[in-house]
Amino acid sequence: MARDQSKPTGDDKKIGVSAPSYQQSGPEGLPACGDFDIRIARDGTWHYRGSPIGRKSLVKLFSTVIRRDEQGDYWLVTPVERGRILVEDAPFTAVECEAAGAGRDQVLRFRTNVDDWIEAGADRPIRVAEDPVTGEPSPYILVRDNLEALIVRPVFYQLVERAVEHRQDGTDYLGLWSKGRFFPLGRSP
Structure with missing residues (x-):
């Protein structure tokens, strides 16, 4: 029996809209419209058909309905x-x-x-990925439901300035505390 699409679920409350799962298809689910010609650049700029979307209110609206599936694909x-x-x-x-x-x-x-304002903690961790070729760090914080924010370079530098040393799992790290949890930024020199 299909879920009534007009009734919100507990997950819907997380984003403030009543949106059925992006994984549904067929007569009872949502029709997949294929690929929308929308791109989010690394710097956070949203583009439609190759042109930046200049209306921040529209970007904010779209940001409330973005999802990421198990394969790593992003959907509106x-x-x-x-x-x-x-x-x-x-x-x-x-x-x-x-x-x-x-x-x-x-x-x-x-x-x-x-x-949107988010607090780093156990439910919204900070992680740092390292480029395997260049070694350049890319820091992220979880925003919601498998969706992350890239921490921009100036903010990352502020975090590095606040970093403290801490031994974790037998390794010395530079990192940050937030809400009682330590987030390593990198190994201590």
Whole structure:
């Protein structure tokens, strides 16, 4: 028996819209409209048909209906249709960071490019991926439901300035505390 598409589920409350799963197809599910000609650049700029979307309110609206499936594909999912979009790196960027408190009690808050505020913690971890060729770090924070924000370079430098040494799993790291959890940025020299 198919779920009534008009009734919100508990997951819908996380993003503030009633959106059925992007994985549904067929007569009971959402029609897949193929690929939408939308691209999110590494710097967080949204493009439609090759041109930047200049209306921030439209980007904010689209950002509330983006999903990522198990294969790593990104989708815009509305109550009536879904379409795949291209994301060069992460669908969001973390463009500002505020810190309150100190040590293990410190709380790091990040503002995304769509003006959402998120706090780093066990439910929203910070991770740093390293390019295997160049060794360049790419820091991320989880925004929601398998969607991350790339922490922009100036904000990452601010985090590095706040970093402390901590031994974890037998290795010395430079990293940050937020909400009682330590997030390694890299190995201590």
